[in-house]
Every structure is written in C-alpha cells, then in structure tokens.
Amino acid sequence: MLRFARMAVKKQPFPFGPVLARLRREQGHPNAHSFYRACGGARTLSLTFASYLALENGRSLPKPE
Numbered sequence: 001m002l003r004f005a006r007m008a009v010k011k012q013p014f015p016f017g018p019v020l021a022r023l024r025r026e027q028g029h030p031n032a033h034s035f036y037r038a039c040g041g042a043r044t045l046s047l048t049f050a051s052y053l054a055l056e057n058g059r060s061l062p063k064p065e
Helices: 016-026 032-038 041-045 049-056
Strands: none
Touching: 016 032, 016 049, 032 041, 032 049, 041 049
C-alpha cells in the first residue's frame, strides 16, 4: 500500500488585496492605517480597521450589497 506524505498547502490570497494596496500607495498613503483614517475610518467605510486590513492582505473579500 502506498502512503503519501501530507504537504502543507499555502492558501493563495485573493487578488483583490494586492490591487487595493497598490491603489492606496498610488494615492500617496504609505500604509493601510493612514488611508483608513484619511477616508474617515469606520464611519465612512462601514468596517473596522482589522476588517480593512484583512481585505488589503488578501484574507477577505468585500461582500456585495
């Protein structure tokens, strides 16, 4: 009987995050927090900074409204 070694499979991040980060940098915001604050934070974006950071890091996708 053959046995296969389990290989760790790294999840690929969603492509939305890197695009969002690139656009943020092009707008002159060096980091995610400065962009989040400049946009008005949770009041304007309707999400917490942790949620925004998950979007930018590719760990989450925006939900359609």
